[in-house]
Amino acid sequence: MGRPAVLLTVALAILPTCGTGAPVQRQRKLLLVSFDGFRWNYDQDVDTPHLDTMAREGVKARYMTPAFVTMTSPCHFTLVTGKYVENHGVVHNMFYNTTSKVRLPYHATLGIQRWWDNGSVPIWITAQRQGLKTGSFFYPGGNVTYQGEAVTMSRKEGILHNYKDEKEWRENVDTVMKWFTEEGVALVTLYFGEPDSTGHRYGPESQERKDMVKQVDRTVGYLRDSIRHHQLTDSLDLIVTSDHGMTTVHKKASDLVEFHRFPNFTFQDIEFELLDYGPNGMLIPKEGKLEKVYAVLKDAHPRLHVYKKEDFPQSLHYAAHPRITSLLMYSDLGYVIHGRVSVQFNNGEHGFDNRDMDMKTIFRAVGPSFKAGLEVEPFESVHVYELMCQLLGIVPEPNDGHPATLRPMLRSGSAPRLGRGPPLTMAFLGILMVLVKFTKH
Ligand SMILES: *[C@@H]1O[C@H](CO)[C@@H](O)[C@H](O)[C@H]1NC(C)=O
Numbered sequence: 109m110g111r112p113a114v115l116l117t118v119a120l121a122i123l124p125t126c127g128t129g130a131p132v133q134r135q136r137k138l139l140l141v142s143f144d145g146f147r148w149n150y151d152q153d154v155d156t157p158h159l160d161t162m163a164r165e166g167v168k169a170r171y172m173t174p175a176f177v178t179m180t181s182p183c184h185f186t187l188v189t190g191k192y193v194e195n196h197g198v199v200h201n202m203f204y205n206t207t208s209k210v211r212l213p214y215h216a217t218l219g220i221q222r223w224w225d226n227g228s229v230p231i232w233i234t235a236q237r238q239g240l241k242t243g244s245f246f247y248p249g250g251n252v253t254y255q256g257e258a259v260t261m262s263r264k265e266g267i268l269h270n271y272k273d274e275k276e277w278r279e280n281v282d283t284v285m286k287w288f289t290e291e292g293v294a295l296v297t298l299y300f301g302e303p304d305s306t307g308h309r310y311g312p313e314s315q316e317r318k319d320m321v322k323q324v325d326r327t328v329g330y331l332r333d334s335i336r337h338h339q340l341t342d343s344l345d346l347i348v349t350s351d352h353g354m355t356t357v358h359k360k361a362s363d364l365v366e367f368h369r370f371p372n373f374t375f376q377d378i379e380f381e382l383l384d385y386g387p388n389g390m391l392i393p394k395e396g397k398l399e400k401v402y403a404v405l406k407d408a409h410p411r412l413h414v415y416k417k418e419d420f421p422q423s424l425h426y427a428a429h430p431r432i433t434s435l436l437m438y439s440d441l442g443y444v445i446h447g448r449v450s451v452q453f454n455n456g457e458h459g460f461d462n463r464d465m466d467m468k469t470i471f472r473a474v475g476p477s478f479k480a481g482l483e484v485e486p487f488e489s490v491h492v493y494e495l496m497c498q499l500l501g502i503v504p505e506p507n508d509g510h511p512a513t514l515r516p517m518l519r520s521g522s523a524p525r526l527g528r529g530p531p532l533t534m535a536f537l538g539i540l541m542v543l544v545k546f547t548k549h
């Protein structure tokens with residue numbers, strides 16, 4: 109949608125309230141649930157009665173396109189900031205420092221404040237600054253401080269956490285219900301590490317993955333029952349979504365992508381490397397070696413796409429961040445990048461181009477603000493943030509999403525609509541209100 113059309117939509121949405129003043133509304137509550145690695149079509153080969161009921165009673169997107177890079181932390185942070193990865197800076201699941209060469213795994217990175225607090229303020233903090241209480245249950249990025257401020261209620265999993273314990277999932281749901289009913293929390297983000305782990309281990313086409321999707325579905329049923337039991341049906345909007353999809357790894361292919369076999373490539377030319385992490389890689393060549401390394405790598409393998417930082421496809425909205433190294437790369441669907449040795453345990457992987465259908469993920473929503481039985485066309489995950497701000501009636505931070513994109517999901521007059529847009533929108537509205545005044549005379 110072009111800008112003028114959007115401005116008009118915003119204006120039309122606000123116009124009726126101009127004369128009457130802001131409608132007084134009870135504070136709406138919002139629960140965002142993420143089931144990690146839930147591919148868009150995981151419900152097509154498994155019975156999912158609870159997800160089906162939710163779609164009948166609410167809104168379902170055909171699929172959602174995640175941000176690139178299609179990894180857990182970058183994509184989850186896009187959901188809570190509305191920014192593409194190059195604009196929020198959480199560019200990888202791993203913390204890395206190219207000077208000290210320190211690289212920390214996912215769980216350790218969850219606790220590294222300076223990795224997350226890199227100039228963007230996620231929705232929890234924005235909501236708190238506007239008077240709401242918020243909570244994060246295991247959600248990536250929800251357990252550090254931003255500009256010195258922590259999420260009101262926060263839980264972080266232990267390092268050896270068992271992500272697939274269904275009994276614990278229900279206890280976590282119970283805790284979140286208490287946050288809403290006893291602690292006065294308005295927004296909670298709740299994270300489950302499945303079906304990602306099972307998809308990695310057994311592959312997305314395995315029976316194990318299908319069984320895990322059934323467990324997810326039972327949990328959605330339990331969650332919706334809990335919402336009813338706690339009398340939250342009329343005040344709580346529920347979004348069920350995920351970070352990215354999953355694809356089968358070509359483990360036995362004759363054309364594996366292996367750096368240690370590339371002719372004329374040597375790690376002696378490399379200052380810093382982040383390889384062996386699915387299909388994504390980053391390199392800093394030693395001083396004076398950039399052109400040589402690039403020349404050696406650019407056609408080294410037909411399934412590997414190597415770019416200088418400034419030439420990386422802009423449509424992926426990934427490389428224009430100071431944390432991205434001088435060379436970066438990704439491989440074709442199903443192919444992972446092997447660095448110094450070829451080791452690959454996983455049968456399923458993600459991180460691939462977000463245009464690949466296997467990387468697409470789910471979006472479902474139900475509650476007092478949402479229309480019933482509506483299936484919408486696919487959209488990008490950057491738009492979810494603006495939707496959440498509308499549902500909570502808070503003013504968003506600057507972001508890459510658009511308030512009009514997901515508004516057709518909402519019942520008319522359902523959510524508070526007085527969130528302010530970017531300065532241009534406000535200026536336009538100012539002019540519009542003046543016009544309204546004049547026409548009234
Ligand atoms: C990276 O490491 C260098 C050298 O140890 C240190 O000076 C710098 O502060 C570190 N940067 C970050 C962001 O941790």
Ligand SMILES: *[C@@H]1O[C@H](CO)[C@@H](O)[C@H](O)[C@H]1NC(C)=O
Pocket residue numbers: 197225226227430431
């Ligand atoms: C973001 O992190 C990088 C290091 O990774 C640092 O150099 C930069 O100053 C940080 N920016 C902000 C706004 O925190």
Ligand SMILES: *[C@@H]1O[C@H](CO)[C@@H](O)[C@H](O)[C@H]1NC(C)=O
Pocket residue numbers: 250251252253258259262263264265
């Ligand atoms: C992180 O989570 C723990 C509980 O799991 C909590 O005690 C702590 O306050 C949280 N820290 C932040 C900064 O949210």
Ligand SMILES: *[C@@H]1O[C@H](CO)[C@@H](O)[C@H](O)[C@H]1NC(C)=O
Pocket residue numbers: 371372404
């Ligand atoms: C490797 O380097 C040699 C010597 O510079 C050159 O002749 C050869 O074409 C290079 N091979 C590849 C595949 O780049």
Ligand SMILES: [Zn+2]
Pocket residue numbers: 145180304305308458
């Ligand atoms: Zn994963």
